[in-house]
Amino acid sequence: MIGTQTAIGAALIVPLAGALAIALLGRRPNLRETATLSTATLLFFCVISLLAPVSAGERPELTLFEMFPGLSIAFRVEPLGMLFALVASGLWIVNSLYSIGYMRGNDEQKQTRFYVCFAGALAAAMGIAFAANLLTLFLFYETLTLITYPLVTHKGSEDARRGGRTYLGLLIGTSMLFLLPAIAITWHVAGTLDFVSGGILDGKLSGFALGGLLALFMFGIGKAALMPFHRWLPAAMVAPTPVSALLHAVAVVKAGVFSVLKVVVYVFGTGTLASATNTDWLVAIAGFTIVASSVVALHADNLKRRLAYSTISQLSYIVLAAAILAPLSIIGAALHIATHAVGKITLFFAAGAIYTAAHKTEVSQLDGIGRRMPWTMAAFTVGALSLIGIPPAAGFISKWFIMSGAADAGQYGALAVLIISTLLNAAYFLPIVYAAFFRPLSAEDAHHPHGEAPRLMVVALMLTTTATLSLFLFSAPLLELVEQLVVPR
Template sequence: METIVSIKPVLAVLSSLLAVPLILRTGDRPNLREFWSILAGVIKFSIVISMAPAILSGHTIEYTLVTFFQGVSIKFRVDALGMVFATVSSFLWIVTTFYSIGYMRSNKEQSQTRYYTCFAISLASAVGVAFSGNLVTLFVFYEFLSLATVPLVGHKETPEAIEGARKYFLYLLSLSKTLLLAAIIIVFVVTGTTDFQSDGLLSQHAATPLLFVAFFFFLYGFAKGAVMPLHNWLPSAMVAPTPVSALLHAVAVVKVGVFSILRVVFHVYGVDMMTSLNLGVTAAYVVSFTIIAASVIALTKDNLKARLAYSTVSQLSYVILGAVLLTPSGMVGGIVHIANHAFSKITLFFCAGSLYTAAHKTEVSQLSGIGKKMPWTMAAFFIGSLSMIGVPIAAGFVTKWYLAVGSIEAHQIPILMVLLASTVLNAAYFLPITYKAFFQKEDHSEAAEHGDHDHHEEIREIPMVVVPLVLTAIISLVIGIYPNYFLSLAQEVIR
């Protein structure tokens, strides 16, 4: 495997950071301000995708920015795993920016310049994590992402929003500064470096109880992965505007969490060390609890964004589950779910925002008959739901197929039962929403009783909001039918 030295990963990170002063300077000219966001997104995606041919050919791109002392440096590394996450996050930033323009303007949201500024810093941090060459660099960008997204969570500046941002900040920062930092120090003391290696940084070292404990420091220290019981920050962050929720729950924040855990599994511990310590089976059962418990909680939520939030908690653990099965099919399933979940879940959050913007509906119980007035929104929601459930030909089917095969390869029939049970639960909390929207009539008396006078006959979809959600819904079908790009990258990771 050839290593190519190139500054491209640094440029991919800088492209959105350089847009920050331009966004700030043009805050009083919305069209120009948002043009810089879109331009930076296009440049970032172009740089990322330009590296794909080399990565698919089995090469790795590296660039060391600065070395502090031996074994500790700010180093960038582009490989197949990083390319999966970077492709998804950089492309969806462009789509989310267009969606944000329609949403923020239609709802006359405050502090829009701050919003786009933090958005740009967040995506720079996410790509920085994707292209980190060692644990030190990953930790730095992980922390930047936490700080940049706090103002987004508290954007509305209501008491509820401030409390949600406070909980978000305390959860993520406290766990990274304790468990995560301790785990990184342990790895450095054992190996003398933190650089990622294809076969695992710890592969040549003895399996010890300390390394067993350190793995769970990583699992819970990367709290953005939302493994129970350290998941409560995620539903609390739902007070943010919907584009922020889409960013948090489908692209940047939560995917940074599970992506970082996959980095640890594949390139810090490695399959052999994970097997020696019996960490694969142990972690698989830990995250299986999250998959089932979060799905059960989602069933109880009437608030649409809350239901989607607990669905996200559950779905994130599919990524980790696939990796820790330590079988070829399981690992491929976990990696491709980074992309499959991103396109499907962002579609669902976009739909929730469309419902709020056009109809001011936030509860599932309010959606009876709304499909006739918002057909594009609810059709896209249905497609996203099918992917979450795992129905062919949607993207989520690819994930669940590989995870199911992987659990059989690992001789873990209980894990297969978890996958089947979670699929039933997915259907139970998603399909009734589509049924209510298209096949139930609006109950005007119930709406009046709750003080809801915005009858469906007055509702009109907003094109600037609808176009992005239709696009992501279509893409979630396309990558379900033609998953070759992400499958090729996933197979390159485990080769």
């Protein structure tokens, strides 16, 4: 068994070493993709080696160097970071399998650059997950934005470049205008940027100043896609589907909501925010984002656009749960990082499989497609049930905790939002399932039948579908881990 410090260092270095190996093997596709899968698997084993110590109450640390007096680039593994690292590293393996089938099946160009940037994105995600302070988190957060830009613009078309400009402009803009000043103010007020259980701002700020700093953080973490800073996410849908899966399930948006939850729990402290009188606006903004984006999704015919606005809504579940500040809602927020990841990546994998096998991109084109692609649409159904919150899919568990927390805190407005959102989720997902299995095939499909997508894509779909069901059936270990956020060991 490797030591905890070695495991932390390896989790940061392995993806970078893998990126180098992928670049060197670019002219030999089979070896390049073997390097991708090997790197992803090795990273997962590095991460999972930290699970037992963290679950037992240990907090492994690694300090690289002091960047400024009193400010170090340092890493510390706590339960929330452990959860994010497990989700990102585990799903990278499955996404790599899917990417090989997708990139080959669609004869995509610049595949080596694609895999190199993907590995770099996972290195940045590990740095975010294990960051011991706001400075370290900020540096890796910005690195993640920059390394994923070539993935968003991968196709090289004018639409891709336009989407990339929106992506980069909004994420860098919110960071520079809001997040960086928030970090500087925190350093000035608290004298530290370390993540500390209970927060570092207790007794340091109150009233308008506390609410203002919270607003800088919440809108500065643009990857959480709170309205009105959400447009980067649908704009990024010009990217290939494996990139959409990375953006929506594995790294980018999860880095956003992870950072929101980390700031609430370890910078402000739930006790400090609960005693404040001017933070209810965050519940209102998150609630509005949930409902408004669900309404947009309901009217979107393009499948990836519908999934994109669904993601915006589901991310704000986590922000809303954090803003409720109840122990049960904090647990639900952490759980939703994992349950949304496996459910949403399943949906995007299905959308990519439909595009690869049937060349269909619109919801209105999916009549009868479940008869031609039964495995794909069965997986889509499970992913949809998870996001709606219907058992035995994993999303039921996290939604249960969030709603229970809202009820315990007397946040009946938030509870109403969650109920309305559940109905809207059903309204924009279930008609797709019904049309796929119970409506007749179009005349075109009847005369030009198609089957499933390439085998690797279907295998990846089945793995994420299994994970979506397994997180519901075997949720106890995950629950024990995230309970440490509210009951530290």
